[in-house]
Amino acid sequence: MPSSPSSLLAVRGLRHVRGALTLRPAGDIWHKPALSAALVMAAADLTLLVLGRLDLVLYTSGGALCALYAHDRPYAERARVLAGVVLGMTAGVTAGLLCAALTGSGPLRVLLAALVAALQKAVCDATRLGPPANVVLTFVSSTAFFVPQRIGEVPAHAALTLGCGALAWLVCLAPALVRPCGPERIAVARALEAAARRVDGTGTSGAADDAAQAAHRALAKAGGRGAAARRHRETLALLLAEAERATDGAERLRAAARTLRRGTSLPDTAPDAAAPAAVRAPVAAPVPWAALLRLGARxxxxxxxxxxxxxxLGSPHPYWAVVTAAAVFQAGVRPSGHRAVQRVVGNVVGLLLFAVLLPLTRAGEIALVAVTVALLAGAEAFITRNYWLGTVCVTPMALLLGEFAGRQDAAVSVLDRGGDTLVGATVGLLACVLMSGRRRVSG
Incomplete structure (x- = not known):
């Protein structure tokens, strides 16, 4: 007997949900952004604790979250990208605080927060900023639009975000003092590992090509002008050339990758290499400005x-609906549907985790700081597996940031956040479907 249309639709829906929630292997450098952001946030929170001003945590948290970015980039490029992220974060927070101080109109605040979110999405896509892209920026800036604020307080509060962002910049660049070529080594190690999987049949040629292109970009943008740095890059280029042309020797490729990841000395020349390989920077595709404008409007x-x-519907914190809608918008209806499922599931589980952790966080200020920092590290550890799993930690962390300014009604917070998530996911996805274009936007 043929299946009914409703049963086929149900099967497709289950497959969609399963595909959205499937876990991937953990990222190979997840600990770097996790530890960097956790260190900056802990330093800022403990300083405010000593000063008796934990009510200012929201402003320093924006700067601390800048430490999540650009860990896959060579240090010279990382310095430029992180500076842009810190300035962008500060600009978003400042815009939100100014609006909060100058107008009490909820609808106007929502509109301006949505415009800032669209601008952040467009800039992140145009610059190919990469994870966590615009979501973190939008979360912090949208929150700022609904923080009680007086106009005279704005400069000091924005300065806290900028100052903590500067600390994040220093923390993220500090490893350059120990391993100045670390990011390039990791990029080439990834290319070697992808080539090994291609050789032994456990990976695809497309994945190997993508990893090789990323390694070429890293080598082309690497800093360091001395002879030692130049020789190091030449050796890495030779190893990369071997990865690109390898047809056997998967274990040898993996051994070379392990050497790169351990940070031990490299051989003067790559095995079987007859001549140095040229370091080429892949040509980036032109930015699709028209598509970005359409995405921004949607x-x-x-x-x-x-x-x-x-x-x-009576929500006192509609910014969470704005953030959810901004997170849902991806390059196409299907990815947006996946993200909506991930966002809702992650938030529901995260709200349950918040309820479990709340008694512990109210045991004292030290406990509140420790749990918040641990959730930040956990979010970065899990988000490489799947977005929904990272959101399980992000949701209670976001609610706990409100606890620093004073105890909230837990039941009301959970209901408000859950309702705003459903609204943002539903309305955002509906808008994406109704106004969707066919062209892909992201790079």
Missing amino acids: LTAGAALSGWTALG
């Missing part, structure tokens, strides 16, 4: 409608 409409709907 995101603005979806985020604003989500926030207004949350306001209409």
